[in-house]
Amino acid sequence: MLKSRLITAFILIPLVIAALFWLPPVGFAITTIIICMLAAWEWGQLAGMASRQQRIWLAVLCGLLLSLMLFTLPPYQHDVHLPQVEISLWASLVWWVVALLLVLCYPASAALWRHSRPLRLLFGILTIIPFFWGMLALRQYHYDSDHFAGAWWLLFVMFLVWGADSGAFMFGKLFGKHKLAPKVSPGKTWEGFIGGLISSAIIALLFASLAPLSVPxxxxxxxxxxxxxASALGDLTESMFKREAGIKDSGNLIPGHGGILDRIDSLTAAVPVFACLLLLVFRTL
Incomplete structure (x- = not known):
């Protein structure tokens, strides 16, 4: 299991970095839409869709919705204050605050949404659509003056998430004793959580000193x-929905890693939250 995870990671990470820096905006948007469609396919299972056909339609509708939203943008316009982008990013902050409350109050909170497929689908929309716009907003950061500025920001967020995940895994294995959220994800510990924060902090300091990020x-x-x-919350939130759905992994598309959602669950929270803070709260435009 560990061997396949490492092999897959060594293959995927260079591909992700190459896509960040080498894909043009249109190619990057199309790639992100495909990822979101695969995530929607897997979310269908979390929403209680047992039928394969229903999940296919959910993925198709997700792709169509994102494509229509993208086509409504003015040509060559990268302004984060366009309604499609700004509303989605602010909605992500609201959703992840709600998700935090759902996780903290679980399993009692599940009584509110356990038997409601529309509500669970809404949670999926609030997870996937802001993630899409967060990815595009960061990638297009100062694109007119520097084609790679946004790619550095996205790589920074990904390094934060990868560092937190790796640090949490290692510290949890070595020192984990106190459960972080036993009713949601019994394998996660406070020691792992703190180790993840320390690891991501070290990576952030190193990355910021070497990469051209240019913000205070x-x-x-x-x-x-x-x-x-937020990345830790994204992971816990997906674990909560998987527990309610009675599944271990969201899918099996990635050998050794489960499904697409299993790999991007932390990013679905970290990317839009980071984009909202950087571009809308602190307005580093």
Whole structure:
């Protein structure tokens, strides 16, 4: 299991980095739409859709919705304050605050949505659509003056998430004794959580000193810390929905890693939250 995870990671990480820096905006948008469609396919199972056909339609509708929203943007317009982008990013902040309450109150909170497929589908929409716009908003950051500025920001967020995940895994294995959220994800510990924060902080400091991020240090630290906390929440939230659905993995598309949602669950929270803080709260435009 560990061997297949490592092999898959060594293959996927260079591909992800190459896509960030080499794909043009249209190609990057199309790639992100495909990822979101696969995530929607898997979310159908979390929403209680046992039928394969229903899940296919959900993925198709997700792709059509994102494509229509994308086509409504003015040509060559990268303004984060366009309604499609700004509303989605603010909605992500609201949703992840709600998700935090659902996780903290689980399993009692599940009584509110356990038997409601529309509500669970709404949770999926609030997870996937802001993730899409967060990815595009960061990738297009200062694109007119520097085609790679946004790619560095996205890589920074991904390094934060990867660092937090890896640190949590290692510290949890070595020192984990106190359960973080036993009713949601019994394998996660406070020691792993703290280790993940420490790991992501070290990576953030190293990355910020080497990469051309060019924002005030205070702003960078606040955005990085909150995004890292959001990434842990994204992981716990998906674990909560999987537990209710009675499944271990969201899918089996990635050998050794489960499904697409299993790999991007942390990013679905970290990316839009980070984009909202950086571009809308602190307005580093």
């Amino acid at each position: 240090v205070g702003t960078l630290v606040i955005c990085a810390v909150i995004a890292t906390l």
